[in-house]
Every structure is written in structure tokens, then in C-alpha cells.
Amino acid sequence: MLQRLHPWNTRFRSWLWWVVIVGILAALPVVYDRVQTENTSKKVETVFDYRHLLDVAALQPNPEAFVQEWLGKLKEAGVESMAMYESTLSEFKSSRRILLYNANDVSLLTGQPVSLNENYTYLLFTNKANETALSPIIRNTFTSLGYTVNYWTHNGMDGLKIETSPDDALMKPMPQDPITMQMLHDRGFQIVPRLTDALPYNQQATEETLAKFHDLGVKRIIFEGESVKGYNDNAETGSLTDFANRLTKYDIGIATIENLKKPQKGIEKLSYLIDYNVVRLYSLSEKDSSLSPATISDRFALATKDRNIRMLYLNTQANKDVTKAQLTNTLPNLVNSLQKPGNALKAIEDNGFTLGQAEPFQVHHSSLQHYLKLVVVLGAVAFIALLISYFIPVLISPAFIIGLIGAAGLYKLKPALLEQGLALGVAISAPTIAMILVIRKTQQLRESHGDLSGSKRIMSTLIQYVKTAIISFMAVPFMIALLNNITYSLVLNQFRGVSLLHLAPIGLIALYVFLYCGESVMKELRRWLSMPITVIMVVGVAIAGAAGYYYLTRTGNEGQVSSIEMVFRSTLENVIGVRPRFKEFMLAHPLFLVGMFVGLRYAWGRFLFIIAVMGQLSMVDTFAHIHSPIIISSIRGLLGLGLGLVIGLIAILVWQIVERCWKKWSPLLVE
Incomplete structure (x- = not known):
């Protein structure tokens, strides 16, 4: 029965590949729309916390003179705006x-x-x-x-x-101190008010406050606390909608703060109600304000270039220097970070940005995008069905049909869940399929051509290296098209399943290597299950578990990175301009090349692909960071491939030397 289905499954798989290609073509106009959107917001605003300036001034012998002096110095350093709390x-x-x-x-x-x-x-x-x-x-x-x-x-x-x-x-x-606001406005600063939701919402008071803000040229506000203004009373009075209408009336937008433990309540709904007149804000904490000017400059440059940050928020603090028996503060360090020696603002301008009041993205959305996304959904379902077929061929047709039915249901009930689910499925499928195909090709070449020469092994390795990268990158247009929504760019909504994306391809390739590279899955399964457990195996499992845990601690926004690697990353950023993924070019891509080269002669070489798939999934995962511009993510992936190729070829050369030395000297050791 299965043998009779094999020709049908093969033909159906070929058809599904064509569906995938059509889906990619349909995604390209959507990708273009997002690129256009990303190019509409190029102004970066530097904001200073005025309350912190007052806190530092309160410790000085002449507080008012201190405030006025540092307002001038901050203005000269490039600070354009002052944040004022209620x-x-x-x-x-x-x-x-x-x-x-x-x-x-x-x-x-x-x-x-x-x-x-x-x-x-x-x-x-x-x-x-x-x-x-x-x-x-x-x-x-x-x-x-x-x-x-x-x-x-x-x-x-x-x-x-x-x-x-x-x-x-x-x-x-x-409300904010009107005397101070007027003074700061007269000194040439833009005012960025910070509002709370601590008191009951009052329409008249809100109207008066926003009218005053408008007269002072306020364009953006920041919320303080766990919720946006109007959230707590919204259920009873519709205050959130009223507040949004008044913000729109006075052309005032909001800012979302990066890396909060929890998003501020109501921020997503309010952003929708004001038609996403929103920018992202990076806040340099009081503690981090004492970092070196070079480090602060790197953070600001990366935030604006890599994460769509358009507001840089500076905090300061006073410190007690016991060794000198005097009070100090981080104000001079912040000035040095913005100008020489840090030159943060110059670095930002060199990256193509201008300094000024932050502006929201102007969303480009072509009239055909809705219909194109339907084709993209079809291609994504086909991609996932293809992955299933490489493990259970007989399920290729049912998987595609059930996938279409499920997609249709979710499209009506929860379209956001459909988009995220398909994006995750494609992100897992592409690198996994790419690696399965290279494992098959390696096994086929080894069995059909015998002992290939070194030059042919290198040529085959290079061809498969490029081919595998292309197949992995096929997931990218799907992910961009499926998640092409301004809420992802502003991180009001986030791509879910990053941990699964980092683990699933590794697990699936391990499963394929252990069970699908022999005569049959059942024979390989029985062979592994009947194998006696040794101390070496236990130690190997423990090492693999520790390595897996360390790998997971490095994934996502909370990933832990050593200080040495931070220095290395900074160097790459300064030298190349875009920092490639460390694990791609230093580990996974070189292991792919070595694994392919070795695998063409020795069957055990395929085990290296279990780790090498990390490079493929990492390239795809880069595009799951929707708040990063597409061009930056593309350059990062290509740089990783290029550097990984160089390091991999060096590793192959070392392997060949070791292999030849072993062949020459191993007979002498036996004698």
C-alpha cells in the first residue's frame, strides 16, 4: 500500500514546492511595503529627565544656578527635550x-x-x-x-x-509645573510630559492640560506607572477612548518604553485608537548612566539602527565618592557620551538619521496586500506540510488539507493567532527541511561516489552550503508578510514561540540523524534501544543537557552574554557596521562546512549537522525580530554566512592536515 502511494506522494511534494514558490512571490510586494514603512521615520529625539536634574541640584550649594548651568550644557551637547513629571x-x-x-x-x-x-x-x-x-x-x-x-x-x-x-x-x-514648562520652552527645549493614571479621569482637566501642552508645542507624552492615562476608568466611562480623541485633536502621540517587565496596561488599545502615532523609547537607567561614554554611545547607536528606537531617554543620579569625600553625578559622563569622546549623536547621524522630534512610522499598505496574504497563507501551509512529509510521507496530503481547513477557521476566529502560528511553523520548517536535504545529499554522494577527492568534497560542500542557506531564507518572505503589522514593529505585539523555534529544528534534525539515515526507522529505533548504556553515554547526555541550557540562556531578549563577547560584538559593530550573530559564524556555519566535508567520507559526520542547524534557524530567527529593519537583518545573515565560510574553510584545512597526519602515522603507532 505504502509503495503504491510513493509515486503520488512524490508528485504531490513537487506540487507543494511550487505552491511555496508562488507564496514567496506573493509575499514580495508585502515585503516592499514594509521596507517603505521602515524608511518613513528617521528622526531621533534625545530626552532628559528634568526631575533627576532637580534631584542632583538639590545637593548643590546654589541649586538654581546649577540647574541653569546644566540646562545650557545639555542643550549644547544635543539634548533637545526635557521630560516633566506631573x-x-x-x-x-x-x-x-x-x-x-x-x-x-x-x-x-x-x-x-x-x-x-x-x-x-x-x-x-x-x-x-x-x-x-x-x-x-x-x-x-x-x-x-x-x-x-x-x-x-x-x-x-x-x-x-x-x-x-x-x-x-x-x-x-x-499637572506639570507651568512656570518650569514655560522656562524650558523659552530655553529652546521641547517638553515631553509624563502622565499617570493615579487619579480618576476628568474630561475637563484633561482637555485643559492637553490644550496647554499643544500651546507649548508638545508632540509626544510618556506614561508613568503600570497603565496609561484613562485605563482604570475605561470600563465605566470610556475614558480611554475620550483620551485618545483628545490626543488626536491636539496632534499629540505617545511613546512606548522598551524592555519593561510588563507592557503598560491599555497601551495597545490606546495606540490603535490614535492610529499608531507611537514611537519606541530606550531609557538609559540611572545606574547605566555611569557606564563609559563609548559603551553608552554604542547602546544608543544600536538602539536607533537595529531596534527602531526613536527616543533616547537619559537619567542621571548623584553619587557619594567616599575616596574623595565629595558628591559626584553622572551629568558630565552623559555629555561626554553624546559628544566627544563618545560621539553618540554623530554615530546616529552617520547611520542615516537626523536629530529632531521623533516621528511615527507612516504605514504603507497596498490595496492588494489582503489578497496577497491569502496566497502567502496557502504557501505557508504547504511549507509545513512538506516538513511533515519528510518524516511521515503518507501524511503529506492529509497534512496540507487539514492545514487549509484549520487556517480557514483561524482566519475567521483569531487571525492574529493564524499569522503567528503559520510564521512559527514556516520558521521551523525551512531550516529543518534545508538540513534534511543536505543530510540526504551527503549520504547519497558518499554511497554513490565512494572516496571523493579533497577538491570534489570542498566543491560539493560549498554548493550545499549555498543551497541550504537559500532554502532556509525561503522562510523569510513568509514571516515578513504574515507579521507585517505596525504593532510588531512597535513591539505592541510580539512574535511568540522563539524558544520553540530555537529547539524544534535541533530536535527534528537529531531525530532524523538517529532514525532516518539507516535501512528503516524501526530498525534504527530497535538498534538504539538495544544498545547498552555506558558511562560515556551518560556523560555525553549530561554535557548535551548543559550545552542546551546554556544555549537557551542566550536566546531571546533576555539572553546572557559574557563580557568578552560583548567587547567582541562591539568591535564587530564598529568595524563592519552590522554585527553578525556570534553563534552563526563562530560555531554553526563552520560546523556545517566541516560536517559536510567529513560526512562525504565518514558516516559519523552527519551528527555535526545536529549542531549546525543552529546557524540556519538563527538566520531565520533574526527576521522574527520585527522591530529590526529588514535591511539590517539581511546584512546580518549574509555577513554571518560569509564569516562562517572563511572560518569553516580554515577548519576544513586543519581537518585535512590532521587526517593526513593520522593516515601517515597511525600504522607506526600500531607497530
């Missing part, structure tokens, strides 16, 4: 706009006994300008929350009495 009474006190008292303080000031039933908050404005600007803000904030606010005065100074405890009052956020 104000608090504590911040107004730190900036010396108010004097803050509790009931005990007032008792001492007035000489009156402390009331046992009163624990209120008292404040005095330090001058008339501060009272004019801040009194309405403070009064409106607390009265809207249900607190009683009364006029209070002492020694000719005007102030307010808020009928709540100081501890409670200090927690309440208020």
Missing part, C-alpha cells in the same frame, strides 16, 4: 515655589496650641508669581478629589490650607 507638593517645595507645613509646624509659627482633632496640610507661596501660577492648580486638584481647600496667610505671605494629612496630600499628582 507635579506634587513635595516637588513644588523642592523647587522652592512653596513652603510646606504640618499642624505642629503651624503651632510653632503662630504660637497657638496644636488641635488634637486637626491634621491638615498648610502651604505658603514664596512669591506672587508662584501663587498666581500654582494656586489654581493646587486648589482644583484637591477640590476635584473632594477635599476642602481654604485660603491661609501668615506674616504677609499668602497660602492655602488643605483639609487632609500631609502624608496624603503629598501623594496627589497635579
Whole structure:
């Protein structure tokens, strides 16, 4: 029965390959749309945390002069924007706009006994300008929350009495300090407000706040805390939609912060409601602000070039230098990072960007893209069915038909799950199929041509190296087309299954090498199961497990990298311009070449392909990072292949020398 099905399966497999090719052709216009989208946002904005500047200034003998001095230095260094948090009474006190008292303080000031039933908050404005600007803000904030606010005065100074405890009052956020915002605007800085969702959503207050932002030229806001403004009240009042409409009215976008432990709640919905007027932000932490200027510069250049970052957020901190018995801060280090010796801004401009207010991507979406994606889905299902056929040939037709039915169902119910599932399936299938074909070819050449000469082995190895890379890269157009959505580029949505992508091809190739390279799967299975377990096997399994664990710790955004490799990566980035994947050109690709070369003479050479498949899946995985530009990912893969070829040829040369020496001297050792 199976023999009668074999010709049909072979013909059907050929048809499926043609379906895959048609799917690739249909994906190319979608790929072009994404390239056009990626070229629409080329401005990079540098933002400094103004609150941190105040914190450092508070430790200086002349705080105001310190602030003004460093505002000038930061402006000269290329900082264009200042981030301003919502104000608090504590911040107004730190900036010396108010004097803050509790009931005990007032008792001492007035000489009156402390009331046992009163624990209120008292404040005095330090001058008339501060009272004019801040009194309405403070009064409106607390009265809207249900607190009683009364006029209070002492020694000719005007102030307010808020009928709540100081501890409670200090927690309440208020709009940004208008005096500071105007000062920064007059100094030539763009304002980037930071908003919270701590208080109940108030339409009128939000309208007034955004109108003021618009008058000051605000183009983008950043959220502070675990949710965006309007999220907590959205279920009851539709506040998220109202906030989005007001943002759109004033042409104000938002920024998403890279590498948060959890995405801010409501960020995805709000981004959709404002038509993705969103940019990605990289925040240099207080701790990292003390890194060397060269390191900070590399981080900024990589973030903008490789990860679609368009806002660079700088934090600073004060430090106690015990050895010098003095207070220090990282402000000079940040300036040196942006200009000489770090030259971060110059490096960013050299990469084709300009400095200015960050702009969102303008999405290019051709009218035919919807129909082209349907063809891409068809090709992706065919690709996955092909993978199944190399392990269970008889399932090739059922796999394709069931795949089409499942795809149709998911297209109606959960299209996002369909796109991600097919993208993952194709990403696994392409490198696995490519490696299976090279294993078969190696076995065929070894068995049919016997002992090939060294030159023929090298030529065959090079041909298969190119062919295998081409088949692996066939997954790329599918992945780009299936995941061509601005939400992936902005990392509002992420490609799932990265760990599976890194493990599945290795496991499948190991299965193929151990069971599919003999007379039959059952005979090979019985042979391996009947083999006695030795200490060497146990040690080998332990080593393989440790290596697998280490391999997994290096995958994804949380991957761990040694300091030596970080230096090596930085060197490659500076010399070549784009850093290829270390494991590709230093390990996997050279092992592929050696495995093929050795496998043409010795059957055990096929075991090297189990590790070599890492290079193929890594090339595909590079394109799973949708926030990386296509051109960067392509250059990275090709560079890895080129460097891997050089290192692999050197390894083959070393192998040939060792092999010839062994043939020459091994008979002498026996004697």
C-alpha cells in the first residue's frame, strides 16, 4: 500500500514546492511595503529627565544656578527635550515655589496650641508669581478629589490650607509645573510630559492640560506607572477612548518604553485608537548612566539602527565618592557620551538619521496586500506540510488539507493567532527541511561516489552550503508578510514561540540523524534501544543537557552574554557596521562546512549537522525580530554566512592536515 502511494506522494511534494514558490512571490510586494514603512521615520529625539536634574541640584550649594548651568550644557551637547513629571507638593517645595507645613509646624509659627482633632496640610507661596501660577492648580486638584481647600496667610505671605494629612496630600499628582514648562520652552527645549493614571479621569482637566501642552508645542507624552492615562476608568466611562480623541485633536502621540517587565496596561488599545502615532523609547537607567561614554554611545547607536528606537531617554543620579569625600553625578559622563569622546549623536547621524522630534512610522499598505496574504497563507501551509512529509510521507496530503481547513477557521476566529502560528511553523520548517536535504545529499554522494577527492568534497560542500542557506531564507518572505503589522514593529505585539523555534529544528534534525539515515526507522529505533548504556553515554547526555541550557540562556531578549563577547560584538559593530550573530559564524556555519566535508567520507559526520542547524534557524530567527529593519537583518545573515565560510574553510584545512597526519602515522603507532 505504502509503495503504491510513493509515486503520488512524490508528485504531490513537487506540487507543494511550487505552491511555496508562488507564496514567496506573493509575499514580495508585502515585503516592499514594509521596507517603505521602515524608511518613513528617521528622526531621533534625545530626552532628559528634568526631575533627576532637580534631584542632583538639590545637593548643590546654589541649586538654581546649577540647574541653569546644566540646562545650557545639555542643550549644547544635543539634548533637545526635557521630560516633566506631573507635579506634587513635595516637588513644588523642592523647587522652592512653596513652603510646606504640618499642624505642629503651624503651632510653632503662630504660637497657638496644636488641635488634637486637626491634621491638615498648610502651604505658603514664596512669591506672587508662584501663587498666581500654582494656586489654581493646587486648589482644583484637591477640590476635584473632594477635599476642602481654604485660603491661609501668615506674616504677609499668602497660602492655602488643605483639609487632609500631609502624608496624603503629598501623594496627589497635579499637572506639570507651568512656570518650569514655560522656562524650558523659552530655553529652546521641547517638553515631553509624563502622565499617570493615579487619579480618576476628568474630561475637563484633561482637555485643559492637553490644550496647554499643544500651546507649548508638545508632540509626544510618556506614561508613568503600570497603565496609561484613562485605563482604570475605561470600563465605566470610556475614558480611554475620550483620551485618545483628545490626543488626536491636539496632534499629540505617545511613546512606548522598551524592555519593561510588563507592557503598560491599555497601551495597545490606546495606540490603535490614535492610529499608531507611537514611537519606541530606550531609557538609559540611572545606574547605566555611569557606564563609559563609548559603551553608552554604542547602546544608543544600536538602539536607533537595529531596534527602531526613536527616543533616547537619559537619567542621571548623584553619587557619594567616599575616596574623595565629595558628591559626584553622572551629568558630565552623559555629555561626554553624546559628544566627544563618545560621539553618540554623530554615530546616529552617520547611520542615516537626523536629530529632531521623533516621528511615527507612516504605514504603507497596498490595496492588494489582503489578497496577497491569502496566497502567502496557502504557501505557508504547504511549507509545513512538506516538513511533515519528510518524516511521515503518507501524511503529506492529509497534512496540507487539514492545514487549509484549520487556517480557514483561524482566519475567521483569531487571525492574529493564524499569522503567528503559520510564521512559527514556516520558521521551523525551512531550516529543518534545508538540513534534511543536505543530510540526504551527503549520504547519497558518499554511497554513490565512494572516496571523493579533497577538491570534489570542498566543491560539493560549498554548493550545499549555498543551497541550504537559500532554502532556509525561503522562510523569510513568509514571516515578513504574515507579521507585517505596525504593532510588531512597535513591539505592541510580539512574535511568540522563539524558544520553540530555537529547539524544534535541533530536535527534528537529531531525530532524523538517529532514525532516518539507516535501512528503516524501526530498525534504527530497535538498534538504539538495544544498545547498552555506558558511562560515556551518560556523560555525553549530561554535557548535551548543559550545552542546551546554556544555549537557551542566550536566546531571546533576555539572553546572557559574557563580557568578552560583548567587547567582541562591539568591535564587530564598529568595524563592519552590522554585527553578525556570534553563534552563526563562530560555531554553526563552520560546523556545517566541516560536517559536510567529513560526512562525504565518514558516516559519523552527519551528527555535526545536529549542531549546525543552529546557524540556519538563527538566520531565520533574526527576521522574527520585527522591530529590526529588514535591511539590517539581511546584512546580518549574509555577513554571518560569509564569516562562517572563511572560518569553516580554515577548519576544513586543519581537518585535512590532521587526517593526513593520522593516515601517515597511525600504522607506526600500531607497530
